[in-house]
Amino acid sequence: xxxxxxxxxxxxxxxxxxxxxxxxxxxxxxxxxxxxxxxxxxxxxxxxxxxxxxxxxxxxxxxxxxxxxxxxxxxxxxxxxxxxxxxxxxxxxxxxxxxxxxxxxxxxxxxxxxxxxxxxxxxxxxxxxxxxxxxxxxxxxxxxxxxxxxxxxxxxxxxxxxxxxxxxxxxxxxxxxxxxxxxxxxxxxxxxx
Numbered sequence: 001x002x003x004x005x006x007x008x009x010x011x012x013x014x015x016x017x018x019x020x021x022x023x024x025x026x027x028x029x030x031x032x033x034x035x036x037x038x039x040x041x042x043x044x045x046x047x048x049x050x051x052x053x054x055x056x057x058x059x060x061x062x063x064x065x066x067x068x069x070x071x072x073x074x075x076x077x078x079x080x081x082x083x084x085x086x087x088x089x090x091x092x093x094x095x096x097x098x099x100x101x102x103x104x105x106x107x108x109x110x111x112x113x114x115x116x117x118x119x120x121x122x123x124x125x126x127x128x129x130x131x132x133x134x135x136x137x138x139x140x141x142x143x144x145x146x147x148x149x150x151x152x153x154x155x156x157x158x159x160x161x162x163x164x165x166x167x168x169x170x171x172x173x174x175x176x177x178x179x180x181x182x183x184x185x186x187x188x189x190x191x192x193x
Contacts, residue, residue: 100183104153104154104181107148107151107153108121111144111147111148111150112144114140115135115136115140116133116134116141116144117133117134117135118131118132118133119132119133119134119174120133127180127181128178128180129179130160130176130177131176131177131178131179132174132175132176132177133174133177134167134173134175135172135173135175136171138162138173141159141173141175144177152184153181153182153183153184154180154181155179155180155182156179156180157177157179158179159176159177161175161176162174162176163175
């Protein structure tokens with residue numbers, strides 16, 4: 001069969017030739033497509049992680065609210081324990097030092113020479129005392145200082161003041177001594193055989 005084209009040439013159908021693009025032209029499109037696909041996958045994975053973390057946070061908040069009374073009670077017990085520990089520390093310190101001042105007075109009484117009398121013993125600080133007394137002679141004050149210095153409880157004795165005075169027409173010396181005090185060193189018993 002013969003075909004005749006009666007259409008004018010301008011209107012005649014044209015044959016279009018398509019050319020296949022080169023293989024290298026598909027590479028950038030493939031890379032972009034792969035990157036977009038990777039981004040989409042990462043997005044959905046991250047969305048899943050976010051939902052999972054949000055669920056964990058919500059669960060943790062619920063547990064925190066459920067445990068809030070117990071946590072408050074624990075904190076209250078900790079405060080009470082700290083207060084009790086402080087009270088026990090005070091009691092322990094008092095117990096350790098309960099005989100200390102007794103020993104101080106005992107040392108003063110044992111080392112007091114004849115014809116010497118105390119008129120005052122005052123605690124200036126926990127480690128310093130002021131001793132006031134009267135006597136008839138400077139030598140008695142010197143003996144008292146020497147004897148008290150040999151005590152394990154009294155250190156760094158300092159004669160602050162000595163002045164003459166009268167008691168019922170009798171000449172006396174009023175003296176004041178500052179002394180540092182401390183516990184004697186603890187001796188450790190040897191276990192040598």
